[in-house]
Amino acid sequence: MEMEQTYTQPNESGHYGDFGGRYVPETLMGAIKELEAEYKAAQHDEVFQKELNHYLKDYVGRESPLYFAEELTAKAGGAKIYLKREDLNHTGAHKINNTIGQALLTRKMGKKKVVAETGAGQHGVATATVCALLKLECVIFMGKEDVKRQELNVFRMELLGARVVSVDQGRGTLKDAVNEALRYWVANVEDTHYILGSVMGPHPFPQIVRDFQSIIGRETKEQVLDKEGRLPDAVVACIGGGSNAIGMFHPFIDDLDVRLIGVEASGHGIESGQHAASLNEGHVGILHGSKMHLLQDEAGQVQEAYSISAGLDYPGIGPEHSHLKSLGRAEYAHATDEEALEAFKMLSHTEGIIPALESAHAVSHAMKVAAEMTSDEILVICLSGRGDKDVAQVKAREEGREL
């Protein structure tokens, strides 16, 4: 289905240029090599692909629409703006594109148990969902702070049959949840698969997650060709770990006339030091199995990331984004909490679509980019998730309460 690309990263050893790799304890090497082999086989396995497509269509609800946002276009006063509606997927975000694929891989490998990490709970819910569907035993690690902030998502995961483990270590956020999920995987690797939630971690995870998420960009390409008879001039997506962005970017990497724009979370502002802008402000580092841009201090200790949006506050970044940045193929901008909140409300008023706070970062920056483009140019925003999960938080903030 996908055309041959001249861009062929990662290489055989799982590197994207100078980034990526497999920085894991020796105990996991066997498992990640097995996963690599199984995944290669699955890519050419017709039964697997047929099953995956079946679930994507009838369970997830793909393809997701590419919607011409006429009101938004008028408001920006520049390029024609389209929204790729990943928010309309089952469970409300792009996360399930990956979890359904990896759950099917788990079954193919003959494993019956799954471990995953979650920050805000979106990946946890998407994982618990497919585990319920495919009858896999599921344990989710979630930072203590996030458990408090995202009570409803904890209930959702439990409703779906998952066991949620609250992580006390560190500051009790996503980074710590990944640490604990990795430790759990080391101890249970014989019968357990780790469903990583973003294009991060050791090879082959960044590739597997990218490939499952690339359906976003592939559909977008077909849809925009169908509606406009040509490719867009720019695609814009928000970036935490970077899975929806790479899913949108990857099919366009060879199309050099298409600008690829990622939007990181700059929280209280870059200068405040409280942000999650790894690509803009980080240094090359190694964490959770991969070499990438990483927020860290002078001594190489990893720093906490901050964003109003719990799905973006990760101190690292998918290694392929680090590579695309070093190539100059993709641009990486950022948007603050305030800008994201403004876009959250603006899109709700303008188009009747409440975006996830994560996606609102992309919307905010895309409006600036679109305004500088001409009316015969086309810009696509990846609307990675819906905002229902965020309304309580935004309401509390409006009322001057912290949640």
Place this chain on the structure above:
Amino acid sequence: MSRMKMEQTFESLGNEGKKAFIAYIMAGDGGLENLKHQMLSLEAAGASVIELGIPFSDPVADGPVIQAAGQRALAEGVTLRGILEELARIKDDISIPVVLMTYANPVLRLGADTFAEMSDEAGVSGVIMPDVPLEESGEFEVPLRRYDITMIRFITLSSSEERIKEVMEGAEGFIYAVTVRGTTGARAGFDASLYDHLESISKMTDVPVCAGFGIGSREQAEAVGSHCDGVIVGSRIVELMHENNIEEIEALIPENADIAINASN
């Protein structure tokens, strides 16, 4: 020269029919100013090698005890550079070999070349990097080799025979055999297959095989040690060092590291 120091240690232990006892502590847990005293205590207690942990914010291979020790050290403001500088100052007082155990990121941030140079000045014999498998080791190993510092490799219970051979090819210093599936920290008991596993890998190489992760008592040290060339004890020593309980550490070490061959058979 640094690697030779460790080789000589293993050689003389071997000649005397003794097993190596490698004692792990977290550098800076209790303040860097106490490092010299802590290392001398371990040496006096009968340790044959000191494994010095470098604190890291995200130690994925470690269990709760070493995680907590790392947090205490970081709270003291300890850095990799500071530890290496302190080691360089005290190295002449320590006669047993020192190996560093560090995650990759602090080394990458310092620079692999600077790290190798400073490790040499600090008298370090070897480096253990739990998140750097063979596939990614070149970047760190090449500069270390220039100073004759060994990068210690791991073999685990899940390593296939093919993998074990791959790891052994070119291994130096000692091989770190991980005794459990999981993170560091004392365990009540071991997998039934452990002793066979240790014996079969020992037969495959001339490099000493030392077993670690999960060993927390003298009985375990003796039992495991009788199936390989030495044992590594971490979490239990870290706990005792935190309590400043040197006598108990001494009691952990099989008499002067003198585990008679086949003692527990």
